[in-house]
Amino acid sequence: MSDERYMAIPPSAIVPGAMPEFQIYFRSPQGQYTLWAAEGHKVNSKQLAKLTESSLKEVYVDLDEQFKYEEYLEANLGKILDNPAASVDQKAAIFTKISTNVVKNTFETSFGAGSVGPNSLRRIENLVKNAILFLTETKSLKALADMIGHDYQTYEHATKVLWFSVGFLTDNPSVLEIIEPNYSSFNENEKKDVLHQCGVAALLHDVGKVFIPVEILNKNGPLNEVEWEIMKRHPLTGLAMFVGTDVPDFVRKATMQHHEDFNGRGYPMGLLGLNISILARVLRIIDAFEAMTSRRPYKEAMPPMKALKIMIGNPAHKSGESDPDTEDRDRGMISCFDDDLLRKFILFMGKMKLEE
Amino acid sequence: MSKEKKYMSISPEVIIPGVMPKFKIFFLAPQGDFVLWALEGNRVTVQQLAKLTKSGVQEVFVDLTERFKYEEYIEIHLGKILENPVCSIEQKADIFSKVSTYVVKAAFETSFGSGSLGPALVERTRRMIKNALVFLTETKALEPLAQMVGHDYTTYEHATKVLWFLIAFLKDNPAILENIEPNYKDLTEIQITDLLTHCGVAALLHDVGKVFVPSDILNKPGPLTELEWEIVKRHPLSGLAMFIGTEIPEFVKKAALQHHEDFNGSGYPFGLRGLDISILARVLRIIDTFDAMTSRRPYKEALPPKKVMDIMIRTPGKNTRKASQPAEDQDLTMKECFDEELLKGFIVFLGKLNLNE
Numbered sequence: 001m002s003d004e005r006y007m008a009i010p011p012s013a014i015v016p017g018a019m020p021e022f023q024i025y026f027r028s029p030q031g032q033y034t035l036w037a038a039e040g041h042k043v044n045s046k047q048l049a050k051l052t053e054s055s056l057k058e059v060y061v062d063l064d065e066q067f068k069y070e071e072y073l074e075a076n077l078g079k080i081l082d083n084p085a086a087s088v089d090q091k092a093a094i095f096t097k098i099s100t101n102v103v104k105n106t107f108e109t110s111f112g113a114g115s116v117g118p119n120s121l122r123r124i125e126n127l128v129k130n131a132i133l134f135l136t137e138t139k140s141l142k143a144l145a146d147m148i149g150h151d152y153q154t155y156e157h158a159t160k161v162l163w164f165s166v167g168f169l170t171d172n173p174s175v176l177e178i179i180e181p182n183y184s185s186f187n188e189n190e191k192k193d194v195l196h197q198c199g200v201a202a203l204l205h206d207v208g209k210v211f212i213p214v215e216i217l218n219k220n221g222p223l224n225e226v227e228w229e230i231m232k233r234h235p236l237t238g239l240a241m242f243v244g245t246d247v248p249d250f251v252r253k254a255t256m257q258h259h260e261d262f263n264g265r266g267y268p269m270g271l272l273g274l275n276i277s278i279l280a281r282v283l284r285i286i287d288a289f290e291a292m293t294s295r296r297p298y299k300e301a302m303p304p305m306k307a308l309k310i311m312i313g314n315p316a317h318k319s320g321e322s323d324p325d326t327e328d329r330d331r332g333m334i335s336c337f338d339d340d341l342l343r344k345f346i347l348f349m350g351k352m353k354l355e356e
Numbered sequence: 357m358s359k360e361k362k363y364m365s366i367s368p369e370v371i372i373p374g375v376m377p378k379f380k381i382f383f384l385a386p387q388g389d390f391v392l393w394a395l396e397g398n399r400v401t402v403q404q405l406a407k408l409t410k411s412g413v414q415e416v417f418v419d420l421t422e423r424f425k426y427e428e429y430i431e432i433h434l435g436k437i438l439e440n441p442v443c444s445i446e447q448k449a450d451i452f453s454k455v456s457t458y459v460v461k462a463a464f465e466t467s468f469g470s471g472s473l474g475p476a477l478v479e480r481t482r483r484m485i486k487n488a489l490v491f492l493t494e495t496k497a498l499e500p501l502a503q504m505v506g507h508d509y510t511t512y513e514h515a516t517k518v519l520w521f522l523i524a525f526l527k528d529n530p531a532i533l534e535n536i537e538p539n540y541k542d543l544t545e546i547q548i549t550d551l552l553t554h555c556g557v558a559a560l561l562h563d564v565g566k567v568f569v570p571s572d573i574l575n576k577p578g579p580l581t582e583l584e585w586e587i588v589k590r591h592p593l594s595g596l597a598m599f600i601g602t603e604i605p606e607f608v609k610k611a612a613l614q615h616h617e618d619f620n621g622s623g624y625p626f627g628l629r630g631l632d633i634s635i636l637a638r639v640l641r642i643i644d645t646f647d648a649m650t651s652r653r654p655y656k657e658a659l660p661p662k663k664v665m666d667i668m669i670r671t672p673g674k675n676t677r678k679a680s681q682p683a684e685d686q687d688l689t690m691k692e693c694f695d696e697e698l699l700k701g702f703i704v705f706l707g708k709l710n711l712n713e
Contacts, residue, residue: 229586236593240613240625244606256597269471
């Protein structure tokens with residue numbers, strides 16, 4: 001038997017009481033894969049406890065059953081994230097995997113129809129709900145910090161923007177009050193719902209990119225005028241994909257306006273300052289920060305502190321002077337953001353103990 | 357009169373008996389003097405108006421500096437003017453086109469800066485359409501509509517004509533309304549009025565996204581570059597974006613978004629195919645094309661309606677369409693762009709208009 005047929009999974013991904021439809025193997029010290037729990041067997045907490053005591057870090061799933069495994073994770077995500085046996089790091093890894101799958105799937109299935117279907121939206125909402133449950137444990141902020149600097153992928157990007165957005169908004173209820181003027185008089189469920197919808201905006205802000213040809217999205221080098229025009233269409237396309245869904249207006253606005261700059265130089269409308277919806281102004285910041293701190297095919301990841309410095313702009317830095325350390329393009333960012341929100345975001349980042 | 361004043365001629369039929377205009381009305385004395393007839397604040401009575409009409413006066417005058425007040429008056433009282441039995445059908449058509457044009461112009465121009473239409477403008481548009489509905493569905497109003505075919509193409513007049521065509525066509529084809537609103541048969545009169553008004557909003561504002569396309573591209577006499585074409589293709593998306601935050605129903609948004617989707621899937625922005633395109637968008641695709649092709653553009657002559665219909669119903673032959681040009685500007689055969697059944701219905705409807713060859 002060759003190793004490649006199995007994928008390692010954390011035992012804590014299997015939650016007591018939720019029956020997996022795939023087979024679980026473990027690896028003997030001799031390197032043999034042995035069937036531990038067959039499809040349809042209930043794994044009980046005793047068995048799991050035994051497994052944990054045995055200090056096994058990994059169990060295995062047949063690669064042919066990867067799809068079933070992912071389905072299982074998605075269906076039981078809430079329980080997994082709630083499972084005290086799982087470490088925060090493992091939870092973060094599982095969550096990212098699921099989130100990436102769901103977003104990828106939403107992007108792909110929306111492509112043909114030109115709109116985000118109700119099923120996809122329900123999945124996204126469910127995901128966001130679980131994510132929020134998870135993120136409200138402050139411990140998870142550390143896991144979030146660890147995510148920064150991972151390789152960039154559109155879907156992963158969306159997940160990270162979701163994490164930051166929900167984390168930031170939870171930390172800043174005053175921003176939520178601007179998003180939803182009645183927020184302070186809402187009950188707990190209604191408040192959560194506002195946060196969920198913000199999460200939907202964060203996850204789907206780039207969904208319009210499915211209509212940008214891959215050659216343009218992944219082009220290694222500067223875009224020409226036509227390509228740039230097509231690229232700039234994605235916030236509008238994203239908005240169009242929400243037509244006929246029950247997504248609230250503030251989510252639509254956030255998607256459509258997440259590339260508007262505070263100084264009026266953004267796209268697609270060139271809106272100025274407070275004409276840009278607040279959630280879009282938040283996303284503009286998080287989107288930019290996440291993009292800068294991620295590795296892309298054409299650039300290395302930037303350390304978070306450096307990214308933040310560029311976003312604030314260096315006051316000691318007079319225009320015209322050149323700084324070999326900072327690209328002109330980056331220095332131009334200073335007036336793209338809502339200053340007040342940017343300050344709040346930096347305070348929030350301070351709590352995450354980022355590495356230099 | 358000490359100062360030389362300028363006056364604009366208006367039809368006395370426009371003044372609604374009992375509704376006080378805020379502007380002064382003059383008439384032209386046989387000696388060539390403008391004489392104040394009804395002062396601001398004077399109520400114009402039925403008797404006065406009747407006297408005026410009997411006297412054979414075809415026009416009265418408004419001081420040009422009060423033009424704005426006059427325009428406001430006809431917009432606010434559009435419903436009553438269009439109901440006024442004294443007013444001729446041509447007069448009504450003229451007043452309706454004027455008011456519709458102001459309203460579209462306002463919608464296009466004032467929403468540019470904020471990137472959105474705003475509830476007040478949508479309400480204004482809706483009120484205007486509601487006021488005009490009865491008139492637009494009158495059979496005798498088809499005659500002035502037919503006369504508008506072939507005018508120069510201006511964005512605002514185009515929108516007005518598309519509105520008019522759409523309302524008249526839908527009223528003539530309740531099956532389509534049933535398709536738009538499955539409960540159509542059970543709707544009350546008021547609900548039907550609302551439904552038609554919504555459809556009218558889609559017609560009037562379907563091109564509102566063009567405010568974000570530079571006018572030198574819109575009016576360019578030659579073929580568009582690839583970049584310009586991409587910019588033009590953005591307008592249905594921008595239009596949708598401008599509806600955000602308004603109470604415009606989703607089917608109207610869809611219609612504006614999809615009015616350039618072609619039945620065979622070769623349209624934009626999504627390349628939707630066949631019945632995936634909303635019915636109202638499929639209707640607009642036909643009316644929009646028909647009006648554009650029968651109008652004179654800065655870069656092309658108006659085509660006779662008969663020829664336009666020919667082009668619209670014929671299947672493509674050897675000529676192939678250039679990807680970077682709107683099909684309606686290439687005068688090629690376009691049949692595959694349209695929902696054939698709707699197109700047939702529209703041609704039957706056009707038959708009732710007695711259009712010139």
